[in-house]
Amino acid sequence: MPFNVTINGELTDVSHIDPDTPLLWALRDHLGLVGTKYGCGIAQCGACTVWLDGDPARACQLPLGQLEGRSITTLEGLAGDALHPVQQAWVEHDVAQCGYCQAGQIMSAAALLARNPAPSDDEIDRAMAGNICRCGTYVRIRKAIKSASSTIQGGVAFFDPGDFDSTASLVDSKEVTS
Amino acid sequence: MSAREINARLNRRQFLQFSGFGLALTASGQVMQVVAKDHADASALSAYITVSADGVITIGAPNPEVGQGVNTSLPMIIAEELDAAWSDVKVVNTPIDAAQYGAQFAGGSLSVPMRWDELRRVGATARAMLLQAAAQAMGVPTAELSTQDSRVTHEVSGRSLPYAELALDASKVSLPAADSVALKAPEQYRLLGQRVTNASAAAIAQGEALFGIDVTVPDMVYASYIKCPHIGGRPISANLDEIKAQRGVIDAFIIEGEAGPYQFDIRNSTQVSPGVAIVARDTWAAMRARKLLKVQWDTEPASSDDSEQIAAAAKAAAGRRDEAKTISSVGDASQALLDAKSRAKAFYSADFVSHAQLEPQSCVAQVTAQSAEVWTSSQTPSAVDQLLPGLLALPAEAVTVHSVRGGGGFGRRLSNEYVYEAALISQRMGLPVKVQWSREDDMAFDYFRSALYLDMEGGVSEEGRLSAWKLHVIAGSTDDEKANYGGTYRERDFPESRVPHYDIATTLIPSQTPTGAWRAPFSNIYAFAEQSFLCELAAAAGRDYRDFLLDLLGEDEWFKDGDRNALNTARAKGVINAACAAASWGRSLPEGRGLGLAFFFSHAGHVAEVAEVSVAADRRLTVHDVWVAADVGQVINLSGVENQIEGSVVDGLSAMANQRITIREGCIQETNFDTYPLLRMPKAPRVHVQMIASGYSPTGAGEPALPPLAPAVGNAVFAACGERIRELPFSKAGFMV
Numbered sequence: 062m063p064f065n066v067t068i069n070g071e072l073t074d075v076s077h078i079d080p081d082t083p084l085l086w087a088l089r090d091h092l093g094l095v096g097t098k099y100g101c102g103i104a105q106c107g108a109c110t111v112w113l114d115g116d117p118a119r120a121c122q123l124p125l126g127q128l129e130g131r132s133i134t135t136l137e138g139l140a141g142d143a144l145h146p147v148q149q150a151w152v153e154h155d156v157a158q159c160g161y162c163q164a165g166q167i168m169s170a171a172a173l174l175a176r177n178p179a180p181s182d183d184e185i186d187r188a189m190a191g192n193i194c195r196c197g198t199y200v201r202i203r204k205a206i207k208s209a210s211s212t213i214q215g216g217v218a219f220f221d222p223g224d225f226d227s228t229a230s231l232v233d234s235k236e237v238t239s
Numbered sequence: 240m241s242a243r244e245i246n247a248r249l250n251r252r253q254f255l256q257f258s259g260f261g262l263a264l265t266a267s268g269q270v271m272q273v274v275a276k277d278h279a280d281a282s283a284l285s286a287y288i289t290v291s292a293d294g295v296i297t298i299g300a301p302n303p304e305v306g307q308g309v310n311t312s313l314p315m316i317i318a319e320e321l322d323a324a325w326s327d328v329k330v331v332n333t334p335i336d337a338a339q340y341g342a343q344f345a346g347g348s349l350s351v352p353m354r355w356d357e358l359r360r361v362g363a364t365a366r367a368m369l370l371q372a373a374a375q376a377m378g379v380p381t382a383e384l385s386t387q388d389s390r391v392t393h394e395v396s397g398r399s400l401p402y403a404e405l406a407l408d409a410s411k412v413s414l415p416a417a418d419s420v421a422l423k424a425p426e427q428y429r430l431l432g433q434r435v436t437n438a439s440a441a442a443i444a445q446g447e448a449l450f451g452i453d454v455t456v457p458d459m460v461y462a463s464y465i466k467c468p469h470i471g472g473r474p475i476s477a478n479l480d481e482i483k484a485q486r487g488v489i490d491a492f493i494i495e496g497e498a499g500p501y502q503f504d505i506r507n508s509t510q511v512s513p514g515v516a517i518v519a520r521d522t523w524a525a526m527r528a529r530k531l532l533k534v535q536w537d538t539e540p541a542s543s544d545d546s547e548q549i550a551a552a553a554k555a556a557a558g559r560r561d562e563a564k565t566i567s568s569v570g571d572a573s574q575a576l577l578d579a580k581s582r583a584k585a586f587y588s589a590d591f592v593s594h595a596q597l598e599p600q601s602c603v604a605q606v607t608a609q610s611a612e613v614w615t616s617s618q619t620p621s622a623v624d625q626l627l628p629g630l631l632a633l634p635a636e637a638v639t640v641h642s643v644r645g646g647g648g649f650g651r652r653l654s655n656e657y658v659y660e661a662a663l664i665s666q667r668m669g670l671p672v673k674v675q676w677s678r679e680d681d682m683a684f685d686y687f688r689s690a691l692y693l694d695m696e697g698g699v700s701e702e703g704r705l706s707a708w709k710l711h712v713i714a715g716s717t718d719d720e721k722a723n724y725g726g727t728y729r730e731r732d733f734p735e736s737r738v739p740h741y742d743i744a745t746t747l748i749p750s751q752t753p754t755g756a757w758r759a760p761f762s763n764i765y766a767f768a769e770q771s772f773l774c775e776l777a778a779a780a781g782r783d784y785r786d787f788l789l790d791l792l793g794e795d796e797w798f799k800d801g802d803r804n805a806l807n808t809a810r811a812k813g814v815i816n817a818a819c820a821a822a823s824w825g826r827s828l829p830e831g832r833g834l835g836l837a838f839f840f841s842h843a844g845h846v847a848e849v850a851e852v853s854v855a856a857d858r859r860l861t862v863h864d865v866w867v868a869a870d871v872g873q874v875i876n877l878s879g880v881e882n883q884i885e886g887s888v889v890d891g892l893s894a895m896a897n898q899r900i901t902i903r904e905g906c907i908q909e910t911n912f913d914t915y916p917l918l919r920m921p922k923a924p925r926v927h928v929q930m931i932a933s934g935y936s937p938t939g940a941g942e943p944a945l946p947p948l949a950p951a952v953g954n955a956v957f958a959a960c961g962e963r964i965r966e967l968p969f970s971k972a973g974f975m976v
Contacts, residue, residue: 079487079523086523090461095453096446098646100597101678102526105912108597136446148444155436155878158886159306160443161450161597161646186921193912195597195647196306197889199923201882 066128068092069138080126085109087125088135096136096164100193107192110165111135117172136164139171147171150209158196166192170206178213180206282406284365286339287317287358290406296323296389299333301354303345303618304439305596305648307941308879311438313354315875319430320362320423322386323402330438335620335640343642345618346653346756348842348939351875352803355937363420365409372409373400387429425873425934434878439644451616451643452675454603459671460489463525464660465532466514466684469905470752471500472541473513477534482517485531487524491517494663498540500717503654503686503724503755505622509630511659512684518668522675542751542905546591546690549902552748553692553713557586560694560711563744566728570740572696575707579698581779582707586694587768589967590899591687593909594757595917598646599681604661605671610637611662616645618652630659631666649890650756651685679910686755687900689715689725693768699780705773705791708734708741715750722747723754729761732798733806733840734773737791752902758890759942762841766946767895767953767967770837774954775963784836784954785819803843803872803938810870811838813931814847817868821929822849831855833958837950844943845870845931848888850924852955854962858974862892862924862952869928869944872935883940885926891948893918896976897968922976 064076068088078087088094088111100108102121109120112134139145144152147170157163166189173180173188180188185206194202283289289297298314314330317323333340341357366386373391374381377398385392392399402409425431442449467473474493482491496513504510515534519525556563576582603614611631617623620642628635645652661674676684691714698707714726721727728743735741757763777787792808792815799805815838819825822834831854838847846869853861865888874880897916901908909915953964956974964972 081527082521082523086521086526090521090523094446095448098450098597099452099522099599099675101912103678103911103913106597106917140445144441144444151444152436152440155434155440155882157306157437157440157443158308158882159597159645159647160439161306163443164446167444189920191919193597193917193919195595195649195890195893195917197886197893197918197923198882199889199918199920200885200926202920203923 064129066125067132068094069134075125078125080124082125083121084111084123084125084128084133085120088120094135094137098161098164100162105193106162107165107169108162110168110192112168112172115175117169136168139167145171146209146212147174147205150205150212154201154205154208156198156201156205158198162192162194166194166202170202170209174206174210174213179210282410284368284406284410285361287333287361288321288365290402292403294327294389294401294403295329296321296327296402297329297331300330301333301340301343302350303343303616303620303642303645305345305616305618305645305652307345307350307648307883308437308876309345309350311435312351312875312879313358314438315430315435316355316358317362319428320359321366322388324388325430325435327389332642335624335642337621337624343621345648346650348844348942350939352843352936352938359422360417360420363422364415367415367420368409368412369402369405371412371415372405376400376405376408432874432877435876436878449644450598450646451614452598452601452646454614454643454673456603456605456671459603459673460518460520460668461522461525462516462518462661462664462672462674463529463677464514464516464664464674465529465534466512466680467536467538467541468683469536469538469541470907471498471512471905472536472538473498474515475535475537477515477532482528482532485524485528487519487521488528489518489520490668491515491528492667500542500751501656501684501686501753503753505619505653505655509626509659511656511663516664518664518672525675526677538905544750544752544902544905546902549690549715549748549750550588553588554586556713556746556748557692557694557711559746560744563711563746566743566745567730568742572707572709572740572742575740576696576698576709579706580701581776582696582698583772583775583779584696585772585775585963585965586692587771587965588692589690589764589767590971591690591752591902592757592894592898593682593685593687593900593915594649594651595682595915596645596647596649596651599678600657600676601673602658602661603671603673604658604665606631606662606665607669612639612641613658613662614641614643615655615658616643616652617655617658618645618648619655623655623658627658627662631662649758650760653756654686678912682910682915683907686724686753688757688760688763689723689754690750691726691764693764695768695772697772697776699776703780703782703787703790705734705738705776706740708738710743712743712745714745714747715752715754716747717751719747719749723750724756725754725760734769734791736798737793751905759841759945762839762942762946764967766837766839766841767949770839770947770950771953771963771965774950774957778957783825785815785824788815788836788838803936806840807845810845810931810933811840813933814838814845814868814870817929817931818847818849818866821868821927822851822866824849831959833955835951835953835955835958837947837954839943839946841946842942843871843938844940846943846947848944848947848951850948850951850955852952852959854956854960860952860956860969860974860976862976864925864927865948865951866927867929867944868931869940870931870933871938871940871943872933873937874930875937877930880930880940881928884928884944887942887944888926888948889918889923891945892922892924892952892976895949895952895967895969896922897970899968899971918976
């Protein structure tokens, strides 16, 4: 009997996967969606953050069997024809070092901006407190969220990854304070 | 990096078909001629560079990427000398191949300095070949040609040809003599020193399959590998039949391995700790089954460490300096202490800490009777390439190692036991296997930054200068012969050579807990103790710490001319002055708020940091700002180096605040982020980075900005409230960040 979950907008039959399997491992091992990362398994690190019906949730804590009829969005489903403004800001601010936690960071940030397009510094810090980055990229994450917030509020067109120019972020070296 | 690129690097054969023609430069810089062969789409100009007909310039990155940015910075070095437009460049990982690329590893902040000369020559040689081809095509002398943005231009006639049209001919020209190829002077750089976005930024932002944990191969099965919680123990028996009967489980078995605490020995050891393998059809089935696993462990070979006992033994040893073994001694430090105008004595301690890189260890191995392939995020894939054939009893040429992006390194991926576990399990199963460590496995079976205890005494003369210096290093040892990794005092120039009388001694205390390299090994503790204690001495003498430190550094001197690993006092003073200027050192601050300065030289980098910290009545610290001035020589990628430094500050603060591993009966007590907290965003300070252009060759940036952070904050706490913190983490002294 089919067991359907909407994943990145597509109705997906997951009846072939054990229902006690956390969404995290169903995505990674069975559905070919490896952007969502395993970090701790106890909802402490945020690396597995996805959206459950639009709200951020930790995929390591969501047994698949409880998700019938629900809608899941992963990082792979965040962009439309163009990158989401948060993804765009992550590239423009060269946020990532190892990059492992960034899927969760981006999903938390995009969820924040969906609820609150113009968050204050404190609101950003609070919304992102569930996502750990050992590389310590928090300084840039803050800037990227501010930048994405401006884009969203300004209604600037979504960024086309096909046009991505890796030198686009080259700027004068005058700004040494970061 | 796109999925297409990862496929390219995951398939060695495909990579070689793509790029293995033309001419190759070996890692030693020697030129090797290989059979030149026409190719419709792509022309190789070296083992690193391929130019396609469509104008894409593919550059190989030879060292493992674990977040330090070398997949961007190393290709940038080639692109600079090649005069390739960075927008034309596509980065791929090179294969792991010692003959072509030398030792491929990520550690010691060495990737850039070790590759600097080689990769510049690779780029410049390929450029010279393109110039020759262009000279032939245009019928003009090479001296009249110039290069920029992937084109050769003949200024006089205004003619210009793109590299894409020249590459095939260039790949056939005779290789220029090494001494005929000139390298650019730094003022000619167009790309180096600029802010360039990480080559993988867009792929990361889209969740592409980049990491070791993301690798899948057809027919792959999944394994958990369960080791004895008492570090070094071994399984006697287990309820294997019950486990095998669990849903999704394919097999379960004991691996004998080598009992005893894990030895951090990258070059020689293929130690696999004894344990129980559970092989299943997916990761969750293996993890679910292990909850039901019951093992009878033999703890006789295991560690019986207790971290409280280790700390108590260290404290006791500090009181018996006369029994310590002298390492080096100049003058008469004891007499000089008596003669000093002011003096201080203090005991500094640091607990064990875990690596806690966000991606737990995993490895995919495909071992058959004839061959083996592994996909690993190791920091030392060359070591796997050398040692795996022996472990599997296969000829060297039958083993292929694929280097895959790692979700954080910090020294944790220098060892390869997870690779060897996967290889043994795959060999037994006759199937490709992904071994996946849980977070709890990752923390409990880490090798830790060693706990270390430094008992210090110092004196300051009438003139306010350091006149006596005594250091007693108390370190764990498994054999009472030598200190465990991280505990051996390393001979160094500063401050010792600036003190007329000093005495360094060591005492070993028993400890079986595995230790190994953790970001900025040695320096991460020494900097804290030394820079805090020097500040104590300055305070005892009534001196400003910046002035005291600058005086101590004294005259301009490079302690060993031309050796990047030797401190250069001119560069040291340069970063101290720059950081203090940026922070407006000396300004008055409200009650409970202070500035703290620390300088440290490590991994060839000179770094000074000033922290501004508030201390609340309940001892809660707020780190507001950190100003960093760093001199790592020529900057390759400004965005990358700034990111490394910002991250080092946050990471240093994270470890300083509240990270400690405790041990009871040889068992690690903190095994996940609920008990081992990493700093979260609300606690991250503003970080202001300034790179000092000193004109020296580039050195690494992954490590040297971490060590000064803890003492800078500690010195700021002292300035704010007069209390001196002498423990890592600070939470042990009752201060919470």
